[in-house]
Amino acid sequence: MTEKNKLKKKKRGTTGGRLIRRFVAIVVSTVLLYSMFAAVGVVIYGVTRNSEKVPTVAEVTNSDEKTENSQAQTDDEDIKKITNVAVFGSDKGGTRTDVMFVVSFNSETKEINILSIPRDTKVKMTDEMIASLEERKRSGFIPYHDGQKGVCKINEVHAYAGDGYRNEFSMMMVEDLLGIKLDYYVKFTPDTFKTVVDSICGVDFEVATDMKYSDPEQGLYINLKAGYQHLDGDKAEQLVRYRDGYAAKDLKRITVQQDFIKALMQKVLSTDTLLTNIQPLTKTVISTVETNISIMDALKYVKYVNYIDVDNVKMETIPGVGGSYFKHDKEGTADAVARLIYRIDTQEISKDNDNENTNE
Numbered sequence: 001m002t003e004k005n006k007l008k009k010k011k012r013g014t015t016g017g018r019l020i021r022r023f024v025a026i027v028v029s030t031v032l033l034y035s036m037f038a039a040v041g042v043v044i045y046g047v048t049r050n051s052e053k054v055p056t057v058a059e060v061t062n063s064d065e066k067t068e069n070s071q072a073q074t075d076d077e078d079i080k081k082i083t084n085v086a087v088f089g090s091d092k093g094g095t096r097t098d099v100m101f102v103v104s105f106n107s108e109t110k111e112i113n114i115l116s117i118p119r120d121t122k123v124k125m126t127d128e129m130i131a132s133l134e135e136r137k138r139s140g141f142i143p144y145h146d147g148q149k150g151v152c153k154i155n156e157v158h159a160y161a162g163d164g165y166r167n168e169f170s171m172m173m174v175e176d177l178l179g180i181k182l183d184y185y186v187k188f189t190p191d192t193f194k195t196v197v198d199s200i201c202g203v204d205f206e207v208a209t210d211m212k213y214s215d216p217e218q219g220l221y222i223n224l225k226a227g228y229q230h231l232d233g234d235k236a237e238q239l240v241r242y243r244d245g246y247a248a249k250d251l252k253r254i255t256v257q258q259d260f261i262k263a264l265m266q267k268v269l270s271t272d273t274l275l276t277n278i279q280p281l282t283k284t285v286i287s288t289v290e291t292n293i294s295i296m297d298a299l300k301y302v303k304y305v306n307y308i309d310v311d312n313v314k315m316e317t318i319p320g321v322g323g324s325y326f327k328h329d330k331e332g333t334a335d336a337v338a339r340l341i342y343r344i345d346t347q348e349i350s351k352d353n354d355n356e357n358t359n360e
Contacts, residue, residue, distance in 0.1 A: 079107045079300055080183070084341065085293075086174050088158070088167070088187040095159040097170055097187075102178065104341045110307035113340040114261075116254050116317040117154060117174065122325040125150035125157070126176050129169055138162055145325075153325060167290070177328070178318075178337050184297075187290040193240070194233030195288070197264070199280040202232045205263050208256070211242045236260065251322060258315040265310045314340055 082104060089099025101116040125142070130150050133142050141160045143152035152160065154173055161169035171182050197203060211224040222238040231239060240260060246252035268281070319332035338344040 081108055082106055082341065083184070083301075084180055084182050086171050086182045086185040088170055088185060090158070090187060090189060094189070095166070097155045097158045099188075100154065100170075100174065102174065102180070102182070102341070105301075105304075106343060107304070109343065110304060110309075111343070112308060112313050113343075114258070114313065114315040115178070115336060115340050116258070116315070117177070118250055118254065118317065118320070118322070118326040118328075119153065119155040120250070120322070120324070120326040121154040121177070121318070121320070122327050123152065123154045123157070123173055123177055124148065125152070125160075125169075126172060129157075129161075129172060132165065132169075133160070133162075136162065136165075167292070178333065178341075180337060180341060184293045185291060186293065189288050189290075192284065192288045194237050195284050196233075196281065197231070197236045198233035199284050200264075200267055202230050203236060203260070203263050203267050204228065205231050205236075205239070205260055207231075207239060209245065211238065211245065213242060213244045249322070250326075251317065254317050258317075261315070262310055262313065265308075265313070269308060269310060316340060 085103045085105075087099070087101050087103060088097040090096065091098050096119075098119050100119065101114055104113045104115070105111070106113075122145075130142055133139060138160075141162065142150060143156065143160060145151035154170075154177065157173045158166045158170050167185050167187060171185050174180075175182055206228045207224050207226050210226050211222050213222040214220065220241060222242050224235060224238050224242070229235075240253070240257050242256075243249050243253040316336050318328050318336055320326050320328035
């Protein structure tokens, strides 16, 4: 077998905004495992800070057996069946969310599914959000589009909300758009991406086409050749930010990002990576992530890390029509939410309804 074929054999599954701005794929990987990494970080930088011995992954994930009296220990019934985490990747100023998706974890099936939301998705602020802006004397920040109050792109909600309310508003907007309840949010800075990719010594990935683009004003220079190759943080950033040569622009870029996410997750979850890179990876995640996930909450999910199967992770983007504004398909979005978040087989339900109508 040639080296090229050996590399290709390693390749793991695929699935199928404006610029991602120096960030994207690491978001999913770290969100899926944020709680696990946070717990490991507590051990490495807290409990064992006076010890030369760093615990193994097995020791960390089985730690509940050794800490029966710990406040962090929890019974299975304390874990919700479905946990939904909103992930926000901010622009350089931290005021717009150019990356948005929901990670849904089912504690019974151990499944993780991801639903992406294009940054230009057209939304309307809820009455509660508008009232909050008015009460805080931010009426001038209430957006208008085509004469409609509160209408804007979903990535702009973060900016209109103002300091201290950005994550709250973005969560409320995602909940309203998808019709779901979110448990947590995780927000990453633009600089997180390259740092984390480099902290796991890069990722092997198939670059489908030559990519060349430059924008000096943004400091963006993309120059990648097609082919299966090793991407460090800089090259990975070029991959996930490229969109100019795609006919479908952002929608195609989201698909490429999702493909890279799987490759990244596979690398992060590999035993060798965890054993050799857990300290720099954990340090990067904990120091750069903004979240409402407490360490105690994070510790509840540690035991699930061994059950994550990257090949079974489903990733989709809410359907709709692109343009200056991305107009999502409400019925199609509801269908995606039912399948990915609530694990409802909508096709089977449709077949059953058709059968009932036929019998009538």
